[in-house]
Amino acid sequence: MTPMEIIVELGQALLLIIISPLMYGIVSKFKALMQRRVGSSIFQPYRDLRKLFSRNEVTSRDCSWLFRGIPYVCMASMIILALVVPFFFTGVLAPFGDLITVVYIFTLYRFSMVLGGLEGGSTFGGMGSSREMMMSVLIEPALLLSIATIAVMSGAGTDMDSISEAIVKMGVAALSPALVLAAASFLITLLAENARIPFDNPTTHLELTMVHEAMILEYSGRGLAMMELSSMMRLTIFMAMMGSLFLPWGIAYDLEPASLLLSLAISLVKMLFMAFVLALAESILCKTRLFKTPNLLTVSFMLSLLAMISLYIL
Amino acid sequence: MFVITAPDGSVPMGPDEQTMIVAYLSILLIPAIVGIFLGLLRNERFGKVSVGLCMTSCIAGILCTPMYLYTEGFSAKFPLESFIGEYIIFIDLITSIFVSISSVVFLMVVLHMSHSGHGYSNGYLALTCALFLSCVLCMMADSVILLLVSWEVVSLVTFLMADNNDLPRWRFFMITHIGGLVIMAVFGYLWVFTGTGDMGNWHQLSALMDDNVSSLLILALFLGFGTKLGTIPFHAWMPEMYATSPTHTTALLTTVCSNVAVLILFKSVFSWIGISNLISVFAVILCILSVATALWGAMESMVQTGPKRILAYSSMENMALVTMCLSLAMLFFDSFPALTSLVTVAALFHTMNHSVFKSLMMLTVDSIEDVTGERTIDRLGGIACVLPGLSAVALIGAMSLTAIPPMNGFVSEWLMLQALIGTDTVSSSMRVFMPLLIAMMGVCGMVVATSYARLYGFIFLGRPRSKGASDPRPLRKGSLAPLMVLALLCITMGLLSFPIMDGLSSGISDITLIDTEYRIALSGNLEPLTLGILLGGCILLLFLMTRIFRTSRNIDETWGCGGTLDERMQYSSEGFSQPIVRVFHPIYGDTTEKRGNRYVTRFMEPFVKYIYRPIGAGIVTLSYQVRRLQTGNIQSYLGYILITLMVALLAVRWL
CATH class of the missing domain: 1.20.5 (Single alpha-helices involved in coiled-coils or other helix-helix interfaces)
Structure with a gap:
């Protein structure tokens, strides 16, 4: 690994972390524009985070040491993921894990958040945790299957740094039903994992709709800031995975400055486009009833299953 | 005394080595035998000596792997003979690794037992010695008579150790003995077929046999050992037996006995009998059975309220993943040597991991029962505030069971998924089933995660739901140490998993025809050590950063919409699993009825x-x-x- 490579890879990880509140802001801005509101500035999430970071923390007297540790674990797991997910360059800084590890680090994140929800002894936390687990039982297999599909399809195995390159080099042949189905499934997974409409509404605190917000209800100040930031990072990482693994065209796989710059621009456009799609989906769909979400999640599961099977049959 | 011989084809041993082996075997076996007899005496002091002797044997058991590395394997004939054959043991690498890991677990359980304050009778301690002896001999056995006798003793001793319940242990007795009979029949057939009870002469017998016969034998063995591992429909004894026996019995039964069963199953299928061409049909049947077991175990573990029942069903799930791997190995055997190697390593490694983290969880549950006196998770809660040490080690166990990186449970599940996604699998004729297996792994993984988040959350987090939980007794002195060792083992076995797996792989190639490097079949790379260090470093760094820019923290009540919350207003464990139960209602077949002023959900088996x-x-x-x-x-x-x-x-x- 050359120093140049390391710098680029570290740079893309840092960029991913830094733009994550921005992506959140952009999605809200798009949503506001679609609803003909002015909306808050796209930099609002940064201000919110800064405010939260400087606030004093209030924790419940029924919380244990684990409650205070969970925000650190959540942040750390997302930072690790930012290091292994390619964004605008196919190489990643830390080749210690592969796609399967990525899925299991998401499990780490989810598991700690669910435990955090059970802390404090409030009704909301337990409710959020319980609902989160219900959804993730259906999300997890879909996620595993869709990434298995691209791993097998690209023929590059599960290594993070070779899949996108392999798919780009396949050319038009990569546009197979398998990839399209897997990408569709991944999109639904993205919505569900990140607590977006129609699965959850991140902007309300209504107990009927709460999943993600219910789990982090007891956090405040710095803990809340870390939980919020890590959930923003999760959204951005999912979007980056969508852009670099499922629609990898345009990603740079050599270290030419020109191609890197081009790739950076293309990747950012992809992110903007996905933010637009997300905002569009949130504007035209509404939050479904909790016990209807399994239907949608099963669709995602079926799509990914079909993707993998079509890969073997076609 | 013992007659020591080197394995076939290696240099004969010098007298020094022979003396050393004899000494080793004496330290391994004699203290446990003496312990059995001392335990039979009524005096309490003898009970303590008996525990000490059992621990001595366990420590000798841990040294089995160093002993193998020093001698490169040996076989020993006991100074006993019966009219039906000789008693011979044989140590190869796999056996020695399994003996070592089982001994570690055994030692920790016995340590915890001696500090637990249950006041076990001397008879119970004698049985513990007998269990250790029979498990070790069964793993090492190289003659039919020793294998069958010690296997039978394992079943009988566990039956006797479950001494405070009646119906469940008779159910266990019946089912495992039916399994034992099947195993006996298989080994009896092989004995007649080969004309010798010395299994040193059994190498890949299927080559000499009719394909149908050898495949049927393997199927029978899987079902026979399945009675111990809880393959459906033979799991009926498990939940009740686990829930009502003394926890230390359960801890030994679910870890050490499962290790024995998997090891013998592995050795007999891949080394003694060998794989025939017809096996694929049977392998598919076994694979389907294992998948069904895994799903059923995971799902049921999520709705139980007794911690030991939760652990019982999750044992079923873990062992089903192991048998699934073994059946996949039979399926891939002919055409994909690297993949076969990969799944067998995954199976054996997962068995070892399971014994470590499951014993950790079992002992935690025992400590919790001891300090609070409560037996259902609905009456616990808030223990993490009072016993932070216990809650930390239990968290490590729960994370291992949930396969969270970088714990050991994660690495073995990663290997399994690698086998299912792997590049070789793509060209196999069974590839259409692989997506289904991946989906199964995903569903099982998340359901188990739910189950353990629930177990951990309701025991350790939240508010205490009963008097016992709000004011627990202090932990008994010395009862945390074995748990810490096991937790440490969970982490180190995760971080250093590749050297261990390399050892397993070379051990497998020593005794079977699976001799390809398993790493060839891996399509991605994993460095658990780097991952662990990075994750730990990141957490530490973030923590230090927040220490530098300090803000103050206030303690206040949990927000309760303006009112005050009491402990009954928390989510109940039944409510926690309700959404999943509702989604999978057709599988659970649960019925809810109104009883008085509350609703009760019933699950049927x-x-x-x-x-x-x-x-x-x-x-x-x-x-x-x-x-x-x-x-x-x-x-x-x-x-x-x-x-x-x-x-x-x-x-x-x-x-």
Whole structure:
């Protein structure tokens, strides 16, 4: 690994972390524009985070040491993921894990958040945790299957740094039903994992709709800031995975400055486009009833299953 | 004393080495034997000595792997002989690794037992020594007689150690003995077939046999050992037995005995019998059975409220993943050597991991029961505030079981997924099933995660839900140390998993035909050590950063919408699993009924209801019918004798 490579890879990880509140802001801005509101500035999430970071923390007297540790674990797991997910360059800084590890680090994140929800002894936390687990039982297999599909399809195995390159080099042949189905499934997974409409509404605190917000209800100040930031990072990482693994065209796989710059621009456009799609989906769909979400999640599961099977049959 | 020989084809041993091996075997076996006899005496002091002797044997057991590395394997003949054969043991790498890991677990359980304050009787301690002895001998056994005798002793001793319940342990007795009979029949057949009970002479017997026969033998072995591992429908004894026996019995049963079963199954299928061409049909059946077991175990573990029942069903799930791997290995055996190697390593590694983290969880549950006196998770809560040390080690166990990186459970599940996604699998004829298996792994993984988040959350987090939980007794002195060792083992076995797996892989190639490097079949790379260090470093860095820019923290009540919350307003464990139960309602077949002012959800065990109950009822009906023959009238008995004689004579005449 050359120093140049390391710098680029570290740079893309840092960029991913830094733009994550921005992506959140952009999605809200798009949503506001679609609803003909002015909306808050796209930099609002940064201000919110800064405010939260400087606030004093209030924790419940029924919380244990684990409650205070969970925000650190959540942040750390997302930072690790930012290091292994390619964004605008196919190489990643830390080749210690592969796609399967990525899925299991998401499990780490989810598991700690669910435990955090059970802390404090409030009704909301337990409710959020319980609902989160219900959804993730259906999300997890879909996620595993869709990434298995691209791993097998690209023929590059599960290594993070070779899949996108392999798919780009396949050319038009990569546009197979398998990839399209897997990408569709991944999109639904993205919505569900990140607590977006129609699965959850991140902007309300209504107990009927709460999943993600219910789990982090007891956090405040710095803990809340870390939980919020890590959930923003999760959204951005999912979007980056969508852009670099499922629609990898345009990603740079050599270290030419020109191609890197081009790739950076293309990747950012992809992110903007996905933010637009997300905002569009949130504007035209509404939050479904909790016990209807399994239907949608099963669709995602079926799509990914079909993707993998079509890969073997076609 | 012992007659020591080197394995075939290696240099004969010098006298020094022989003396050393004899000394080693004496330290391994004799203290446990003495412990059995001391335990039979009533004096309490002898009980303590017996525990000490058992620990000595366990420590010798841990040294089995160094011993193998020093001697490169040996076989020893006992100074005993019976009219049906000799008692021989053989140490190869796999066996020695399994003996070592089982001994570590055994030692920790015994340590915890001696500090637990249960006041076990001397008889129980003698049985513990007997269990250790029989497990170790069964793993090392190289002659049919030793294998069958020690296997039987394992079943009997665990039966006797479950001493405070009746129906569940008889159910266990019946089911494992049916399994034991099947195993006995298989080994008996092989003995007659080869004409020798010395298994050192059994190498890949399937080459000499009819394909049908060898495949049937393997199927029978899987089902026979399945009774111990809880393959459906033989799991019926597990939840009740686990829930009602002393926790240390359960801890040994679920970890060490499963290790023994998997090791013997592995050795007999891949080394002694060998894989025939016809096996794929059977392998598919076994694979489907394992998948069903895994799903059923995971799902059921999520709705139980007794911690030991949760652990029982999750044992089923873990062991089903292991048998699934073994059946995949049979499936891939012919055409994909690297993949076969990969799945067998995954199976054996997962078994080892399971014994470590499951014993950790079992001992945690025992400590919790001890300090709070509560047996359901609905009456616990908030223990993490009072016993932070215990909650930390339990968290490590729960994370291992949930396969969270970088713990050991994660690495073995990663290997399994690698095998399913792997590049070789793509060209196999069974590839269409692979997506289904991946989906199964995903569903199982998340359901198990739910189950353990629930177990951990309701025991350690939240508010105490009962008096016992709000004011627990202090932990007994020294009872945390074994848990810490096991937790540390969970982490180190995760971080250093590749060296361990390399060892397993070379051990496998020593005794079977699977001799390809397993790493060839890996399509991605994993460095658990780097991952662990990075994750830990990141957490530490973030923590230090927040220490530097400090803000103050206030403690206040949990937000309760303006009112005050009491502990009954928390989510109940039943409520926690309710959404999943509702989604998978057709599988659970749960019914909710109103009883007084509360609703009660009931889950049925379809296997008990539709298989065991009808069989039991049938036998009872049949015996009522038979009873009608017993009139107590001497004339009718004479009549029966006459009829029997006539039939027998006629039969002899005609045949």
